[in-house]
Amino acid sequence: MHRDCRAAGRRVLYVLCVAADQQEVSAWRPRVPGVVEVFHAHFTEYAYPMHVHDVWTLLIVDDGAVRYDLERHEHGTPLGTVSLLPPHVPHNGAPATPHGFRKRVVYLDTSRLGADLIGAAVDGPDLVDPLLRRRVGQLHSALARAGDELEAESRLALVAERLRDHLRDRRNRRDTSAHRAGPxxxxxxxxxxxxxxxxxxxxxxxxxxxxxxxxxxxxxxxxxxxxxxxxxxxxxxxxxxxxxxxxxxxxxxxxxxxxxxxxxxxxxxxxxxxxxxxxxxxxxxx
The missing domain is CATH 1.10.10.60 (Homeodomain-like)
Known part of the structure; x- marks a missing residue:
């Protein structure tokens, strides 16, 4: 666990081809409060091992599907689904279709979604909500355009509000005696x-x-x-x-x-x- 030894410009799309696997990634940090990073990727064979983030992961899939495990439960993100993975909870990810998946991700800090909603997100990270899915897509479009930071902030406010509504409703129904926090x-x-x-x-x-x-x-x-x-x-x-x-x-x-x-x-x-x-x-x- 310890250290092994002591000792805003133009957007570029990088395409990497390795054998039959094609990987495309694009990442940037917009000037929008609450947004830590925007990450767009196309993976055909690559699979994420178990890992964690210290921020919220808001994910939509534009092509294909992703299969992942979150706190030992299997989930999936087909088209039309909005996935919200909470901070500090391990998850992985792999293509669920032969041609892989194309995804768009916004990483959000806890100023937009509080840590008190983590348990509700663990219970159900995949949201089937057409309006939310459309709003997240509109948010990405605004985040990709230079000079549209105000529009992006406005769209993010609507997305965060709808996410909070989903999670708070679920939290109110949640049995607190069955809280999943570790010992x-x-x-x-x-x-x-x-x-x-x-x-x-x-x-x-x-x-x-x-x-x-x-x-x-x-x-x-x-x-x-x-x-x-x-x-x-x-x-x-x-x-x-x-x-x-x-x-x-x-x-x-x-x-x-x-x-x-x-x-x-x-x-x-x-x-x-x-x-x-x-x-x-x-x-x-x-």
Whole structure:
């Protein structure tokens, strides 16, 4: 879990062809409050391993379908569905059709959707709501146009309001006695990892700080969140790396700033979780 060693312009679409697999990604950070990142991608064979984000993931699929697991339950995003994946909850993703999928994603911070709605989103991340789906599509169109930030803010306000209505209604019906949060020990380890994303923390040190046996700590965390502590920490580091790359910083600099040993270490984990290398992701940025 610890660190392995010590030591707004024009939009570009990057197309990568590897064997029979075609990957297209486009990513940027618009000047719209609450929007952390916009990410458009077309993957034919690539599958995401289990990972987490520290922000909300608002996803629509324009072609094909995505199959994913969220907190050990299988879900899917066919056409017409809006998927909302909450922060800090592990999930993966893979094509559900032979020709892959084309998706558009907006990552939102908690100023738009509060952490109190996470449980309701876990219960049902896929929303079949034609009006919401249309509004999310309109939001992406506005986010893609330079100079339309006010329109994007307005459309985002309508989208966030409808998402909150869905989640609050579900939360009101939810049995709070069946709350899915992990045990206290797992939650305390997650808080420790969140506080030391860059510097990291060794398992022995974490066990000492939390007064638990190392093996019990790993089992408790994995059981509560469906992901090992080191996978969680790597996901957090890659999430930070994405934002720094969108700021235009070089991959080598980003590696050092996010807790990776070197650029090769960053590249290995980044490509595994995002589907392309940090350099190519940076070139895709708007």
């Amino acid at each position: 206290l020990l797992a939650r305390r380890l997650r808080e420790l990892l969140d506080a030391r994303v860059v510097d990291g923390v060794g398992l022995e040190e974490a066990a000492r700080l939390l007064h638990a046996h190392p093996a019990h700590l790993v089992r408790a965390f994995s059981r509560a969140y469906g992901i090992a502590p080191h996978q969680y920490l790597t996901s957090r580091r890659v999430g930070r790396a994405r934002r720094l790359l969108l700021d235009g910083r070089a991959p080598g600099e980003v590696a050092a700033a996010t807790g990776f040993c070197d650029q090769a270490h960053l590249t290995r984990h980044f490509k595994k979780l995002v589907g392309v290398t940090p350099g190519r992701y940076r070139l895709s940025a708007r």
